[in-house]
Amino acid sequence: MPTKITSISVRDIRFPTSEGLHGSDAFHKDPDYSCPYVTIETDVAGLTGNGIAFTLGRGNEVCAAMIEVMKNIVVGRTLEDIIADMRGFWFELANDGQFRWLGPEKGVLHFGVGALVNAVWDLYARKENKPLWQLLAEMSPEALVDCVEFRYISDALTPDEALAILREHAATRAARAEELAGIGLPSYTSSAGWLGYSDDQVRDLVRTYMAAGWTRFKMKIGVDVDAEVRRAALIREEIGADGVLMVDANQVWGVEQAIEYMQHIAPLDPRWIEEPTHPDDILGHAAIAKAVAPIGVAVGECISNAVQHKQFMQAGAMSFCQIDSCRLGGINEVLAVILMAAKFGIPVCPHAGGVGLCEHVQHLAAFNYVAVSPSLDDVMIEYSDHLHEHFIDPVVMRDGRYQLPSQPGYSITMKPASLDDFEFPQGAEWQKRQ
Amino acid sequence: MPTKITSISVRDIRFPTSEGLHGSDAFHKDPDYSCPYVTIETDVAGLTGNGIAFTLGRGNEVCAAMIEVMKNIVVGRTLEDIIADMRGFWFELANDGQFRWLGPEKGVLHFGVGALVNAVWDLYARKENKPLWQLLAEMSPEALVDCVEFRYISDALTPDEALAILREHAATRAARAEELAGIGLPSYTSSAGWLGYSDDQVRDLVRTYMAAGWTRFKMKIGVDVDAEVRRAALIREEIGADGVLMVDANQVWGVEQAIEYMQHIAPLDPRWIEEPTHPDDILGHAAIAKAVAPIGVAVGECISNAVQHKQFMQAGAMSFCQIDSCRLGGINEVLAVILMAAKFGIPVCPHAGGVGLCEHVQHLAAFNYVAVSPSLDDVMIEYSDHLHEHFIDPVVMRDGRYQLPSQPGYSITMKPASLDDFEFPQGAEWQKRQ
Numbered sequence: 003m004p005t006k007i008t009s010i011s012v013r014d015i016r017f018p019t020s021e022g023l024h025g026s027d028a029f030h031k032d033p034d035y036s037c038p039y040v041t042i043e044t045d046v047a048g049l050t051g052n053g054i055a056f057t058l059g060r061g062n063e064v065c066a067a068m069i070e071v072m073k074n075i076v077v078g079r080t081l082e083d084i085i086a087d088m089r090g091f092w093f094e095l096a097n098d099g100q101f102r103w104l105g106p107e108k109g110v111l112h113f114g115v116g117a118l119v120n121a122v123w124d125l126y127a128r129k130e131n132k133p134l135w136q137l138l139a140e141m142s143p144e145a146l147v148d149c150v151e152f153r154y155i156s157d158a159l160t161p162d163e164a165l166a167i168l169r170e171h172a173a174t175r176a177a178r179a180e181e182l183a184g185i186g187l188p189s190y191t192s193s194a195g196w197l198g199y200s201d202d203q204v205r206d207l208v209r210t211y212m213a214a215g216w217t218r219f220k221m222k223i224g225v226d227v228d229a230e231v232r233r234a235a236l237i238r239e240e241i242g243a244d245g246v247l248m249v250d251a252n253q254v255w256g257v258e259q260a261i262e263y264m265q266h267i268a269p270l271d272p273r274w275i276e277e278p279t280h281p282d283d284i285l286g287h288a289a290i291a292k293a294v295a296p297i298g299v300a301v302g303e304c305i306s307n308a309v310q311h312k313q314f315m316q317a318g319a320m321s322f323c324q325i326d327s328c329r330l331g332g333i334n335e336v337l338a339v340i341l342m343a344a345k346f347g348i349p350v351c352p353h354a355g356g357v358g359l360c361e362h363v364q365h366l367a368a369f370n371y372v373a374v375s376p377s378l379d380d381v382m383i384e385y386s387d388h389l390h391e392h393f394i395d396p397v398v399m400r401d402g403r404y405q406l407p408s409q410p411g412y413s414i415t416m417k418p419a420s421l422d423d424f425e426f427p428q429g430a431e432w433q434k435r436q
Numbered sequence: 437m438p439t440k441i442t443s444i445s446v447r448d449i450r451f452p453t454s455e456g457l458h459g460s461d462a463f464h465k466d467p468d469y470s471c472p473y474v475t476i477e478t479d480v481a482g483l484t485g486n487g488i489a490f491t492l493g494r495g496n497e498v499c500a501a502m503i504e505v506m507k508n509i510v511v512g513r514t515l516e517d518i519i520a521d522m523r524g525f526w527f528e529l530a531n532d533g534q535f536r537w538l539g540p541e542k543g544v545l546h547f548g549v550g551a552l553v554n555a556v557w558d559l560y561a562r563k564e565n566k567p568l569w570q571l572l573a574e575m576s577p578e579a580l581v582d583c584v585e586f587r588y589i590s591d592a593l594t595p596d597e598a599l600a601i602l603r604e605h606a607a608t609r610a611a612r613a614e615e616l617a618g619i620g621l622p623s624y625t626s627s628a629g630w631l632g633y634s635d636d637q638v639r640d641l642v643r644t645y646m647a648a649g650w651t652r653f654k655m656k657i658g659v660d661v662d663a664e665v666r667r668a669a670l671i672r673e674e675i676g677a678d679g680v681l682m683v684d685a686n687q688v689w690g691v692e693q694a695i696e697y698m699q700h701i702a703p704l705d706p707r708w709i710e711e712p713t714h715p716d717d718i719l720g721h722a723a724i725a726k727a728v729a730p731i732g733v734a735v736g737e738c739i740s741n742a743v744q745h746k747q748f749m750q751a752g753a754m755s756f757c758q759i760d761s762c763r764l765g766g767i768n769e770v771l772a773v774i775l776m777a778a779k780f781g782i783p784v785c786p787h788a789g790g791v792g793l794c795e796h797v798q799h800l801a802a803f804n805y806v807a808v809s810p811s812l813d814d815v816m817i818e819y820s821d822h823l824h825e826h827f828i829d830p831v832v833m834r835d836g837r838y839q840l841p842s843q844p845g846y847s848i849t850m851k852p853a854s855l856d857d858f859e860f861p862q863g864a865e866w867q868k869r870q
Binding site: 005029030031032033034057058059060061063064065067068071074082097098099100102104105106107108109110111112113152153154155156157159253255257258263273279281282284285286289304306307309310313316317 | 448463465466467468476491492493494495498499502505532534535536537538539540541542543544545546586587588589590591626678682687689691692703713714715716717718719720723740741743744746750751762813818
């Protein structure tokens with residue numbers, strides 16, 4: 003019996019994170035971590051799928067509106083028909099002849115594509131009773147390649163090259179899955195270094211996270227070079243020469259400013275500078291990467307699509323690939339990007355934090371290690387400790403490492419009470435703030 | 437007395453152009469030319485401003501929703517305060533700390549920025565009782581440069597370089613304005629070559645347009661190489677060796693496909709290939725430009741922002757710059773792009789057609805010629821003859837040339853009856869189609 007998608011609903015969920023300056027950086031001073039929350043209903047009792055688009059608050063209702071008008075492309079199909087032509091399904095959703103003008107493959111439109119595509123994959127994994135990473139890791143190289151649209155990336159990666167990458171590591175997948183089940187995936191934390199925190203708060207948090215097993219820390223910069231160099235020295239003092247420090251400017255600079263600023267902070271030996279300038283500026287990032295080496299350039303949370311990721315790789319503009327599980331058009335496009343990263347030899351260090359991103363990316367990093375890029379050198383997944391309590395199957399951290407998810411699906415299902423309390427504007431948590 | 441912006445309204449306006457296959461191309465087979473229509477009200481009797489975001493139909497309501505939630509950044513300000521800090525106003529609108537994540541500077545968010553910014557400029561020009569091109573052409577070089585945000589483009593164009601370009605041509609502006617008042621601006625037409633038209637229809641239309649004075653024609657390609665080479669030969673036969681033929685693939689190919697296809701059509705001597713591949717693929721366009729020279733590469737209607745335009749110019753990926761008046765973030769960002777084009781020596785041939793784009797870009801092309809780039813070599817403005825009847829101050833064509841607009845404002849105000857009839861879904865024209 004096929005599984006028919008009978009309806010899709012969308013709710014506007016927002017958390018008032020701006021109240022504690024969590025998530026504050028040079029550009030985003032007061033984010034309220036939010037998401038349109040998508041639920042796919044089917045004609046199979048109890049079988050549903052969830053997806054989200056992560057946003058910073060205002061405008062979340064616009065993403066929800068986008069999904070509302072796009073969902074008719076999905077409703078009425080069977081899961082089996084979608085699975086039989088994943089590439090075609092993705093292309094149709096991402097390239098509708100009228101919607102496409104609003105992108106293509108970027109912004110609100112593409113957030114909508116990602117949320118719907120991920121909800122379908124969540125449904126698929128739940129139907130198969132497997133965590134998403136495992137569902138992917140058990141697919142054949144051919145089936146995985148059939149999920150990817152190559153039209154705009156085949157000058158950098160052909161289907162045959164993608165197949166070859168996947169086949170090379172297919173026989174040893176099981177051993178790596180077993181290894182991850184034991185030790186989990188390495189992470190770094192960005193929770194100690196938000197711009198809105200005081201130096202004392204940062205020092206206390208670094209110590210707290212070190213006691214819990216973290217050795218890798220990221221701090222926000224880009225507003226006050228003297229204060230930030232002082233703060234970087236403070237963190238370096240706490241974590242020692244063996245600890246890993248990263249800095250993140252969240253796009254605040256122009257190209258020349260970025261290069262100038264990095265001279266001041268270079269003595270503190272940051273592993274990478276993240277988002278030194280506008281995320282569309284591929285050539286600018288390439289110039290910065292050349293100027294600041296051996297410090298790496300990390301970028302990706304605001305790169306819209308595989309076409310842009312491709313060029314960052316071709317241009318030598320990206321030392322670390324920070325795929326974003328919600329900004330890209332869902333699993334299908336994530337596959338394209340991590341396969342290109344494997345070809346170019348660029349470590350994939352997913353962007354996370356916000357709401358639900360950690361839950362998502364643990365699956366992507368696990369699959370990437372098991373099936374695509376069998377090395378953890380330079381690989382670390384962002385971790386931020388906000389809002390996990392709202393999920394049915396939240397991330398589990400041990401010794402600063404992500405433990406392999408074991409529940410079926412993509413781990414993005416929220417608790418009913420959280421949905422009710424934080425639905426905007428009618429939920430109790432928002433009503434009491436009015 | 438200052439002019440206070442008291443309210444902003446948005447209406448969802450759509451035209452059923454898909455019924456005649458007008459606008460049909462390789463990717464967009466059934467566009468219904470549409471726009472959210474913005475009206476700024478002020479406390480000065482009779483003084484309003486209008487702006488639009490051009491879309492292809494579905495999703496128009498999402499752009500309208502975006503503008504609805506962004507408009508509070510504008511309402512309550514005075515026009516005088518905005519004019520006193522145009523750069524700051526633009527930056528604040530384009531970089532709100534929560535909305536920004538939905539872009540930055542792209543997609544639905546940026547369409548909203550563009551519509552609001554253009555509505556403010558329309559208001560400004562109407563208050564000054566001048567057509568927009570003239571308002572701009574009478575601003576000092578310093579005042580124009582003060583409208584532009586340089587943060588992400590100063591590695592390609594500094595404020596001083598922009599000033600120098602504008603100052604160089606300031607003394608001779610009046611002579612060029614007078615010249616345009618006499619002969620108007622050169623155009624080409626895309627109205628004869630839509631993909632959905634038959635060959636006979638195309639031949640008839642080419643003859644009709646030639647009789648009306650046009651010598652430059654664009655046709656859509658990218659679906660069937662044999663049929664399209666035949667059609668290109670047909671048009672070449674009609675227009676002769678001196679006529680100008682352009683071809684437009686609307687992003688349908690990958691990089692290698694584009695290069696391969698162009699070998700077949702090259703003997704028909706097209707002036708340019710437009711949008712050979714994905715509009716985000718700067719390096720891909722550069723590779724294509726190198727391979728197809730001396731045929732030029734034209735691109736811009738789907739380039740999101742000045743940061744991307746900058747790189748197209750830096751990379752040699754763009755032979756003709758097709759600014760889009762609605763996709764860019766309004767006049768302020770258009771100024772950035774045409775100033776960069778002047779520095780790089782790239783002709784600006786604005787994208788038009790759709791609904792209202794011709795009305796907009798005649799102002800941009802006139803200002804560009806008068807104040808920024810005093811040459812009409814290789815300059816031609818797209819013209820399509822649909823939907824002009826809905827505007828209060830429509831374009832006027834004579835001998836295939838745009839005549840200089842003379843009414844105050846940015847020429848985008850629609851007739852009240854058109855707004856009522858084509859408002860979606862309640863307007864009479866949509867009700868009778870249900």
